[in-house]
Amino acid sequence: MAFDSLTEKLQNVFKNLRSKGSLTESDVKAALKEVKMALLEADVNFKVVKNFIKTVQERAIGQDVMNSLTPGQMVIKIVNDELVNLMGDETTEISLKPGSEITVILMCGLQGAGKTTTTAKLAGKFKQKGKKPLLVACDIYRPAAIEQLQVNGEKQGVPVFSMGSGHKPLNIAKAAIEHAEKNGFNIVILDTAGRLHIDEDMMTELVEIKENIDVHQSILVVDAMTGQDAVNVAEMFNNKIGIDGVILTKLDGDTRGGAALSIRAVTGRPILYVGMGEKLSDLEQFHPDRMASRILGMGDVLSLIEKAEATIDEEKAEALGKKIKKAEFDFNDFLDAMEQMRNMGGLSSILSMLPGVGLPSDIEIDDNAFKGVEAIIFSMTKEERSNPAILNPSRKKRIATGAGVDISEVNRLVKQMEQMKKMMKQMPGMMKGKGKKGRFR
Numbered sequence: 001m002a003f004d005s006l007t008e009k010l011q012n013v014f015k016n017l018r019s020k021g022s023l024t025e026s027d028v029k030a031a032l033k034e035v036k037m038a039l040l041e042a043d044v045n046f047k048v049v050k051n052f053i054k055t056v057q058e059r060a061i062g063q064d065v066m067n068s069l070t071p072g073q074m075v076i077k078i079v080n081d082e083l084v085n086l087m088g089d090e091t092t093e094i095s096l097k098p099g100s101e102i103t104v105i106l107m108c109g110l111q112g113a114g115k116t117t118t119t120a121k122l123a124g125k126f127k128q129k130g131k132k133p134l135l136v137a138c139d140i141y142r143p144a145a146i147e148q149l150q151v152n153g154e155k156q157g158v159p160v161f162s163m164g165s166g167h168k169p170l171n172i173a174k175a176a177i178e179h180a181e182k183n184g185f186n187i188v189i190l191d192t193a194g195r196l197h198i199d200e201d202m203m204t205e206l207v208e209i210k211e212n213i214d215v216h217q218s219i220l221v222v223d224a225m226t227g228q229d230a231v232n233v234a235e236m237f238n239n240k241i242g243i244d245g246v247i248l249t250k251l252d253g254d255t256r257g258g259a260a261l262s263i264r265a266v267t268g269r270p271i272l273y274v275g276m277g278e279k280l281s282d283l284e285q286f287h288p289d290r291m292a293s294r295i296l297g298m299g300d301v302l303s304l305i306e307k308a309e310a311t312i313d314e315e316k317a318e319a320l321g322k323k324i325k326k327a328e329f330d331f332n333d334f335l336d337a338m339e340q341m342r343n344m345g346g347l348s349s350i351l352s353m354l355p356g357v358g359l360p361s362d363i364e365i366d367d368n369a370f371k372g373v374e375a376i377i378f379s380m381t382k383e384e385r386s387n388p389a390i391l392n393p394s395r396k397k398r399i400a401t402g403a404g405v406d407i408s409e410v411n412r413l414v415k416q417m418e419q420m421k422k423m424m425k426q427m428p429g430m431m432k433g434k435g436k437k438g439r440f441r
């Protein structure tokens, strides 16, 4: 995960700070020197780091902090506040035109940044919010890009407007807006062509579109894995065509995270969303405060909850809740629950968002460990899954052979199920009054 190494280093600095009852000016300076090194190693822009440390130091060496009962905590709080400030203070929503007016969004970026994928992801977000988005294939140089947009659009249930590769992008955009007006779409998202590097032709094409149609938002897609290059690209696009915000992709990868911390400070433009994987659901709104908590290893419980709300199948979850209340939970439900967890990105993704869990970078959680459990359940007959009480020794032996495991593992799983049921029988009193939405609030 991004930031792992930065988080680990910051946590060490903070551990030292917390362990001291009182802090001297040189304690704070020494700690901030380490914070500075950690940020630079995470590939945060040099000037950004310099300013950041200066601001934190001025605040941290103030009288209030040094004389407080918990100076270490106060310094950590200041670092947190300033990290939030650096990334933009508040969550920025993509601005949309009011009422039924059509909002035109121009998506731009270098080739390979993830623009086409992100465009489809974004369309999905708008659809979820009850909007009617139309995707427009303006990349006429790469036929594969048109096809990729069509495939992804279909997966998202969002129509794609295309005129093939024989027309100018500006004319395609104009025709798409007309099509949107006639067919009741209220958001038009233009997927423009990228190039391997910043080049004049690409910029001219984008400027031509912006000069001739009413583009409401220009959004740049950049790849977090490219570190400071991403920041430079953002600066150049902003200078040449003017951008309203940035979507940072591939933050799920092994990036050091510097781009996330520098873009806003360098360009003055906010990060709107972050790409967290290749799946079309892997796009998260960017919240500076939550990102700061995540970087400091304080977890990101709110994003986790939102992810659960977006990916958990409400109907199944509700049915499951009812079964749990009645202690009717069986192995079929167990499979369902595991499926839901997988949809949320697996156990390691869930754990990384929990406070205090901050997984060290060298520990990998093996989500495949659940496969063994699944294999056992898959080797059961339908009847056995819904009524584990009938699992006698000969049935268990057959299941173990089918799943390729030792019979003791089958016994253990069956025992766990019995214990869970026992626990559920004792739970109804605790679960009273929890409404559907109340689960997560």
Ligand code: GDP
Binding pocket: 109, 110, 111, 112, 113, 114, 115, 116, 117, 118, 194, 249, 250, 251, 252, 253, 274, 275, 276, 277, 278, 282
């Ligand atoms: P484009 O050339 O900018 O349109 O880039 P594409 O949309 O074709 O994406 C390039 C590659 O990056 C594809 O393999 C995508 O699946 C992948 N990709 C895009 N966004 C993300 C992300 O957030 N995380 C990861 N891991 N991969 C991504």
